[in-house]
Amino acid sequence: MDINQASLQMHYDLNGKIEVISRKKIETREDLSLAYTPGVAEPCRVIARDYEQSFKLTRRSNLVAVITDGTAVLGLGDIGPAAGMPVMEGKCALFKEFADVDAFPLCIDSKDTDTIVQTIALISKSFGGINLEDIAAPRCFEIERRLKEMCDIPVFHDDQHGTAIVVAAALLNAIKVTGKEMGQLRIVINGAGAAGIAIGKHLINMGFGNVILCDINGIICEGDEGLNHGQEEISHISNRNKEHGTLADALENADVFIGVSRPGLVTKEMVASMNRGIVFPLANPTPEIMPDEALAGGAAVVGTGRSDFPNQINNVLVFPGVFKGALSVRAKEITESMKQRASYAIADMIPENELTPENIIPSPLNKAVADVVAKAVADVAVEEGIARI
Template identity: 40%
Template sequence: MALDFTYRIQVPHRPGQLARVAGRIAEGEGLIGDVTTINVGREASIRELTVEVRDREHGQSVAKGLDELDGVRVLWAQDRALLRHEGGKLVVASTQPVRTVQDMRDVYTPGVARASMAISEDPSLASHLTMIGRSVAICTNGTRVLGLGDIGPVPSMPVMEGKAVFYHQLANVSAMPILIDTKDVDEFVETVKRIASGFGGIHLEDISAPECFEIERRLIEALPQPVMHDDVHGTAVVTLAAAIVACRHAGFSLEDAVVGQIGLGAAGFGIASLMVDGKAKRVVASDPNPLSHERARAKGIEVTTDMETVMKEADVVVATTGRAGLIKPETVRKGQVILALTNPYPEIDPEAAVAAGAAFAADGTSVNNVLGYPGIFRGALLAGAGEINLPMKLAAADAIADLTADADLVPDALDPNVHERVATAVRDAAVASGVAHLDRAPAGL
């Protein structure tokens, strides 16, 4: 797995010194990213350079090479991702600063008692007088984290914090990671049910299949607020949007296309199912695990254990297998759309797919579910919806596709306007499909 290393270096403050540094990094097979000036002195300057390296050993080798340059000193070299995680990525902050005794009386005793009594008399006021209506619980047991597998709940915390960061930054939704230390479905469901009243929505994340399907189904049936497993549905929404746009680039529409899904885990099943609902001409899928076949066939997905059949018949191929290099260039059919979504190394490199004849190809760096879940949940909360239904998911996919610039596959994931537009589309779909309760819509969202 490639790493980003940051090097803080001191170099002589003379022309050509940074070029010497860049040359040595290139000789060491590093790829320069960010360059930040920390300090400029009369004799020397201090800069931080972020360099993509193959692994930690390679990162230390680049540092040694820089240290060997005359007049250059490496002050420190560290994995940039670990630097960015020091102290965690979340805090709990107040929306109401307390500066005076009167402020204290308002937000705590005696004023807080009146808010509590108002909610006791009318529970719907919780959405207006507390953070409940604009908050989401991100629940995981860490059994299927990214491409890392079953690493447990505590090691999954950086991922859950990252999800919460994007909720806040992109959708103004407060999200709290909830780590549930059990692999037992009954225990997991009961735990979420007991904490659910403190949140407006339940976001399920990084739970292994097939348990994730049972957990989601039971929580949807048991809880009055929206529940969504992001790996299944959020990924599917963004992939559907990307497929719609990619088909446009390739000169045909999704409705006229055969979609092939390679891998029927949580993400793969969600994608294939939404492709059926999105009116693809046919959806054919392959997975060596027979336990996934019955669930897929019940959804109208044609299933085979032969990946070559999928590659031969599909106009749009989506792969979510976790197996880098699985798709060989010689199996790519001229004019196909290839979305190889395994991170960090896809089933086939997009450039190799295009060179082999694909009309359009992309990997998981482009098709990222961060484009979906913040706006989807914000829209559901704004509608006071008790569920996230199919019309809401299709509306989100259409909004993402419509917001994509001509030359791109998806819009900018860090543009808050994109997430606001997605949220509006989801809210409107909730109203139109009859699952909205606008009187429950929260204040301050």
């Protein structure tokens, strides 16, 4: 049985990967009176007088909503909210398993930006954080921006920022292994959707070097027609030399390739044209180039999104710890500085004497990572004055 059929059978067997467990046993009349009526009226009255007490008297201080509209689910695309539910349940299971953060899946049956924003804003008082997931670009950019303005809790689109944080962590260690110089890198990102744009911004903010984004039409340049808002925004800070051309053109003498696009778009010859390339083909399940081909083309370091190759670059190293840290200090938001500190924290989990081309990123199963990331995020929240406890 292959992994897909085994997973399908597991889902049939489990009939759902998560469940609600009561934190209070209800066995006596007194238990009932304390947990429900009449005693429950008192915490309600306290919260009505002081909103902040809702984080102390309910579970919302440790509760994240994992929300999708089903329009960009894994590599499957727009399959709808119901079909996205297994992924949202999986995300919730990972929150609990890796960071002991409770999470609840919510799938919204709408593609209208206003409806999605209003729906999430209206339910936000039930949660301590909002994790947006698998929402297609460019709509995802506006949804996140507006929710950050409307909500008093952290809003984080993991497909954007979780991916960016973990890619940067892997790249920090890859440049150590290869001896490349921070700030001097030529970085090519193929795929100018939510993940690609967020990775580009994050790497530019961290000072890695010149980032060149490519989409189906080739290199994106400031002034190009037909760019969506996210692409237009990043065009002002990327592609410093205003280059035009194909993906193959962009990869000539490039130091880094990051793929968040489609299988088979990169050839061994393209990798050979790079400068001892760091190659991260992250399309799943089939990457832009298979690792053996990339290595045959002269790649110095290769990382993918898959668990059956070295250097699995996986968001599970990011989102549990980011939310755990933000929730622990009741941070108002997740800032750029938090994201950067998280990248460094993940990278530092591999001691320098253990760094090799096949070991640049912690295993996604390393549960110590979440606490390290959480501390980094919480520390920045305190330093920036946005922690509320």
